[in-house]
Amino acid sequence: MTQGKGGRYHHGDLRAALIDTAIELIAEQGVRSFSLAEASRRLGVSVSAPYAHFVDRDELLAAVAVQAYELFYAELVPQLSQFQTPADRLAAVARAYVRFAGVHRPLFEMLFEAGLDKSRHPELEAAEKPIDNAFLSCVRALPDPGETTSEDLARAIEATAHGYTMLLLDGSFGQPHEAVELAAERAARASLALVESRHLLSRPSVG
Amino acid sequence: MTQGKGGRYHHGDLRAALIDTAIELIAEQGVRSFSLAEASRRLGVSVSAPYAHFVDRDELLAAVAVQAYELFYAELVPQLSQFQTPADRLAAVARAYVRFAGVHRPLFEMLFEAGLDKSRHPELEAAEKPIDNAFLSCVRALPDPGETTSEDLARAIEATAHGYTMLLLDGSFGQPHEAVELAAERAARASLALVESRHLLSRPSVG
DNA sequence: GTCTATACCCGGATAGAC
């Protein structure tokens, strides 16, 4: 899909092709079992070829993760303009969060299971930030912020969306496609509940 | 710790020793890199010895996971009797949930990252259930259940606790020990907020 | 129940030719 000539990548964009193939393989077998060797095999290049473009396996995985974050964010964005109130937008973003994980499961898993060292791959933090900001900007648009900081409420909602996502991926909502919608809907509702009782987020939890 | 004689396990309880050693190794290096070979080395037995007690690597890991669930549950239980109201107990359980993950991080991670096939290891589901029940029994003790089912509210709180836990382990709350308490406290407060607005969990999230 | 030995497969990574 990226080379010009025959079956070889002599003059093609092997770097991009490796990223695409890595996504394919991760989607098929998960990050755990991903290897440069297999990616090379699938592309019909030698096992040493990737090292001309990535210093090691982790650098390729980091590039994949960045792309995954971008896709993730791209699927959250449309929700922001589709609802009127900030609260509804928050619910929609939470719903989209869970949906993304359900639809692009291996991609989502790799973001959290690849075991990439973020200090060695600073691009990852940058790629992740827009997602945090999607929640945060909605929270900031709420009237009456109350005592709770925007960051805390945004984090509560993101945590909840993330938590539902994990339960979904773990099978707690069953296997079929309806499970995705079910979990997504629950996350959306919980988000509304957190918004409603956000004043409690900044108080001692027990008397 | 389980054998009687010298450095060999000829007459010791190798099975139990393997589980203990696995926990050690997982605590040191995470599940990812755990191998039967290394566990054998550390115990001073041959690499083939474990196969007399476990059919394969996964069966040992499953046994470890069961033990991890038991410890997890054991740390939640004391919270149940320490607070008066059901809501406070829910907050306390959520707090303890996050704390467990913070204190026994590798153990917690293995429960969700080991990649164990639950259909092949039914013991896992059974070992997990008491934790779900800890949340559920508190919810059931709430006055005025409202329209939302107990299961839904319990799951919302567990999802939130789980989500905060993931953010904590991912470094979103910083590195030091205070991060654990911070995340745990946020989870506790969010639980109270969900209890307070639980009526919203059973309604459509957008009009 | 544990040993030794072995067969097997896999991955990461490098050197040097083209």
Added chain:
DNA sequence: GTCTATCCGGGTATAGAC
């Protein structure tokens, strides 16, 4: 930039002796 060839390490699992 890609190849071939190779080294090195690791893990899983089995066979057969004790």
